[in-house]
Structures are given as structure tokens and as C-alpha cells.
Amino acid sequence: MFGQGHQQQHQRGSSGSPGASQWSVQSENVPCSQYLCPDSLVCVEEPSLCPCPDVQDIRCLIPDAEDERVATVVCVRGANGCADVERLARKMDI
Numbered sequence: 819m820f821g822q823g824h825q826q827q828h829q830r831g832s833s834g835s836p837g838a839s840q841w842s843v844q845s846e847n848v849p850c851s852q853y854l855c856p857d858s859l860v861c862v863e864e865p866s867l868c869p870c871p872d873v874q875d876i877r878c879l880i881p882d883a884e885d886e887r888v889a890t891v892v893c894v895r896g897a898n899g900c901a902d903v904e905r906l907a908r909k910m911d912i
Contacts (some may be wrong), residue, residue, distance in 0.1 A: 866891050876900060880907045 845854055850861035855868035862868055870877050870893035879898035882888035892903050 878903045880904070 823834060846860060847858050848854060848861065852861055852863050853865055853868075854861055855865070858869050860869055866879070866881035868891070872893070872895070875893040875895050876899050878892045878894055879889040880892060880903060882890070892900075894900065894903055896902075
């Protein structure tokens with residue numbers, strides 16, 4: 819259930835759902851030799867560079883505690899921006 823969007827991108831419509839086939843048709847019309855973001859159809863170097871699906875959202879990068887080259891991307895909205903996400907991430911790094 820939760821990995822369905824990620825799975826659809828890699829299968830490019832083979833799951834048989836109408837949304838997957840629509841994504842496949844749209845993505846074929848976008849020239850991209852790197853990574854094509856599933857929600858926005860923006861071509862980027864790697865998945866962590868994809869923009870948030872909603873323009874109201876703010877893209878927050880949460881660094882990995884063990885590997886400084888890795889980060890998790892979280893899209894949030896609200897007055898506090900990334901501050902709440904960063905605070906929660908620090909609490910989890912106990």
C-alpha cells in the first residue's frame with residue numbers, strides 16, 4: 819500500500835492501474851536521461867532533488883545520522899517550515 823507510488827514508477831504502468839498507465843504515457847513525452855520525479859515529471863540527478871508535489875510545501879532535508887552523504891526528504895507546510903521536522907529528527911537521534 820505505502821510503496822505503490824514508488825513501485826509504479828519503476829514498473830512504468832505494468833501494475834495495470836489507470837494512474838500507472840497515465841503516468842507512463844506522460845513520462846514518455848518528457849526527455850530525461852537521469853531520474854524523472856513521479857509527482858512532478860521534473861528531471862533531476864537523483865530522487866532526493868525532486869520538488870515537493872504541492873507548491874505550498876517546503877522541501878526539508880534531514881541528514882542521515884550514520885552517513886553524511888545521505889539525507890531524507892520531507893515535504894511540509896505551515897508557519898514553522900522545516901523547524902518542527904528538524905526538531906523531531908534530533909529527538910530520534912538519541
